[in-house]
Amino acid sequence: MTLPRSPLPADPRDPLAARPPAVRGTLLVAVSGPDGTGRSSLAGRLGVLLRARGLTVVTLRRHGCLLCRKRPVPPRVRDAGEPGGDGWTRRVADPKRRGSRLRRAHAFLEAVEFAVRIAVAGLRARTRARGGESVVLTDAGPLDGLVRFDLPAGSAAGSVFRRIADRYGLTLLVETGPGILPGRGWEEIAGPPTVWWARYRSWSRRLPRITRLDGERAPSSVAAQALDRILDTVRERPRSEAAPGTRPHVVVSIYDDAENPACRDGGAMAVGKVARRLAEDFRVTVVTAGRSGGSGERNGIRYVRLPVRRTGGRVGRLLFLALLPFVARRIRHDLWLESFSPPFSTSLLPLATRAPVVGIDQGRRPEALWRRYHVPFFLVERLGLRCYRHIVVTNAADGSAVRRLSPRADVQVIANGVEHHLLDETRLGTGRFMLFLGRIDAWGQGLDLLFEAYERAAPPLKLLLVGTGTPAEERGLAALVTAHNRGRPEPRIVWVGHADEERRRRLLLDSAFLVMPSRHETFGLVALEGMSYGRPVLHFDLPALRWMRGGGDVAVPPFDVTAFAARMNELATDPELRRRLGRRSGIAARHCTWDQMTGGYLALAHRLLDTPGSAPQPRKRGSSWLTTR
Known part of the structure; x- marks a missing residue:
């Protein structure tokens, strides 16, 4: 007989169950259930699927505490007859034999070690993500610890396990019928499945954010259902830096200013149009260079100017890049678009912020500058590009080069645009x-x-x-x-x-x-x-x-x-x-318009801010005259 698979509400009398999910920082996800349900293989499969969708994933295998790993069945903790046979059954049925002091100490040791391990895994995940979404995925969770030791609700170990459960954003409980596990050799290891499933039902009612999965379905179907639930949880998580009720804040940094007649090149004009398009859905700030510092607002966009132009062209660009990390620490933002500034290119900005950073490479010049000036600017670029997880280039050739230099980056090819003009057939072929x-x-x-x-x-x-x-x-x-x-x-x-x-x-x-x-x-x-x-x-x-x-x-x-x-x-x-x-x-x-170009940046911003777990859409390769080969 299969257990009911509809979600059960948390016990309203349990104060821990009523707490809101702690969603700040890294998302903790547990795959729970008896060992015979295939939870370890499901956790491995989910790790691969989540990485393919752009999330940073740290998978934590839980094999018990240090005592369990050294001695799988410690003699001083094991009761008579355990782990199988009538002795195990009597121990489950007799409350006096359940929860001995040594067993409670063992449970407390495992709970504390587990808390430390997930804290370290969360730190690793945040470091790797560099401001992006990260997930710590464990093939067992606090629910499994509570079921395994079946501790009294008021015990110290049980309290630690329940506090750990409060930190989890999602627990996936893989359910199977009692008749499935014996066929997988589980009964000889852990005892009668019906007793264990009674514990899982009891504890799942008292813990928050439990999602039940049908473990009798095909493994691919179970993984797909679990993946959808994780991505839904990621999308529903509030951004920690955004104030409630306000639009996300996007910062665009570029040395050249499209409003400055002395530097109205194509890159400055393109970035200016991108900023105006993003302002339709987000709060936008443009950080640029000027002869004097200050800030102002124009067309609904806030402009912040760094006073570096008086020092000259190359020195000013170098100072601008050096100041950007400090500016990023002062301006609260949800997304940063950084237009690289040749010849020095990157500013290593992702190391200074936890928010996603998109590097905009509007033209790679280090090799050309090496041939002209014999200064190895390309070394700075090669080191800097590896810090970026999202990079936009304007042509396929640069896209291929950037992918070689930064294999882990999500490289998007977004071509520049132009105003559309009606062709005058009478003027074609003419000219003075x-x-x-x-x-x-x-x-x-x-x-x-x-x-x-x-x-x-x-x-x-x-x-x-x-x-x-x-x-x-x-x-x-x-x-x-x-x-x-x-x-x-x-x-x-x-x-x-x-x-x-x-x-x-x-x-x-x-x-x-x-x-x-x-x-x-x-x-x-x-x-x-x-x-x-x-x-x-x-x-x-x-x-x-x-x-x-x-x-x-x-x-x-x-x-x-x-x-x-x-x-x-x-x-x-x-x-x-x-x-x-x-x-x-x-x-x-006609295939390259400003609307199409700015729309590409707008879609990228929404993907990073609204649905951080969605998969990057593949670029269409080869459409008439414009190719991405």
């Missing part, structure tokens, strides 16, 4: 000049390679350069342009400097195609912007730019100036080719 649009960095953007290719190609179109940089870079570019145009009746290369949004739009509409001769690229947001206007993009075939394949781009082998010049001349002299490629570019750009 070829356009370079981006930050002025002669080496990184490959402007020296572009000038050399333009000299070799001698195309019929002018080359227009749009962008700003540091004073030193701008002086160097002005010298290059002057040297190239010297002796010509009309300048062939024109640098117009900064362009506001309206002028930028007109230049893109009037251009024939874009050139991107970069030695290193992060994502190529400028290329995506040109594609949205139906303009082809000529570029070197860099791994970070392969998301454009088949989308109206023209790729040549990296740093092959001769090939770049040949394709430049081909595009400049063939309007029909530009028309075909431009149409494909405009169609491809």
Whole structure:
């Protein structure tokens, strides 16, 4: 006959049963039941399933106290006839023979040692989780200890076991019929199952948060039911740092500020749009750099500026990264999004906070900076990435590299977006000049390679350069342009400097195609912007730019100036080719919108804050022009 499987309410007269669950910190989960119910194998299976869903799990095997492990049946504790036969039955039926002093001392020793072991396991789990959700899973719990020793309710050992039970967020009681256990060889070890199940029924009524599982079902079904119950408990746990009735607090940190004209690069603009989208569902604070410290609010978002810009570019970035851990200790938050700041990249922020930290790697540059400056920034990056459990990259090439450097991290590929524009068929294939649009960095953007290719190609179109940089870079570019145009009746290369949004739009509409001769690229947001206007993009075939394949781009082998010049001349002299490629570019750009990009971050934030136990959804691999290979 199978025991009833409906949950039984706790005894309202028991003060311990009426206490709310202690859910702060690590969740304690016990798998209880007689040894023959397969609780140890179920605990192992649950550990694997929970890790696959992004939780940090520490599995604690309980094999009795130190005395039990050294001597499985201690002679001074064992009563006559135990553990089997009539002597065992008489001992159960006779209250005077039950709970001798030695047995109570044995129970107290086991309870105290068990409490210490789960405390150590909880500390290990929190250390490994680094602010994420963690679970300590035991293949036996306080319920099993109370049933095993069957102590009087007022005994010291029973009180310790019940206090331990109050710390557990969930106890899974695996039930089977009395006729199942003898077939598994359990009766010869522990005695008649009916007596033990009577104890389990009695104690389960007095302990809180007991969930019963049908142990006679297939092991996979039992594991699935147990997994669902654990994940439900994780989702229902209140966040300890969030005040009741308030929205979760998300902090976004980035050195560049999208509102600062001196550093309005693609990364700052993308992070600014992400912050505005997150503000729809969360309280958002943006931590950025400024010339003076302070805070303010704009568009419902709080901005905190660290006074580090006066020290210069690289020193300011280094100071910004050094201050972030201290800022994280002062600003209470539920989730932190950290945009990495090259060349120093990570700030080891997960070591300073218990909340989840998402690293946003908008472009890996350490190897390129090593080739240029011979400074091993990549060593800092390789060590720092291993601290992050959640990392977002903008292209599949960077995703593969980050997975190699940090195998344990959950790496998401979320491409940048662009405003959607209606294609004007009458403008496709037209244009009065070829356009370079981006930050002025002669080496990184490959402007020296572009000038050399333009000299070799001698195309019929002018080359227009749009962008700003540091004073030193701008002086160097002005010298290059002057040297190239010297002796010509009309300048062939024109640098117009900064362009506001309206002028930028007109230049893109009037251009024939874009050139991107970069030695290193992060994502190529400028290329995506040109594609949205139906303009082809000529570029070197860099791994970070392969998301454009088949989308109206023209790729040549990296740093092959001769090939770049040949394709430049081909595009400049063939309007029909530009028309075909431009149409494909405009169609491809529709797959990357700001709404889609910011929606990816919003979904990630909800997954980490609302359902921390849910499994990471696999990325779709290969959809038309945008691939994640």
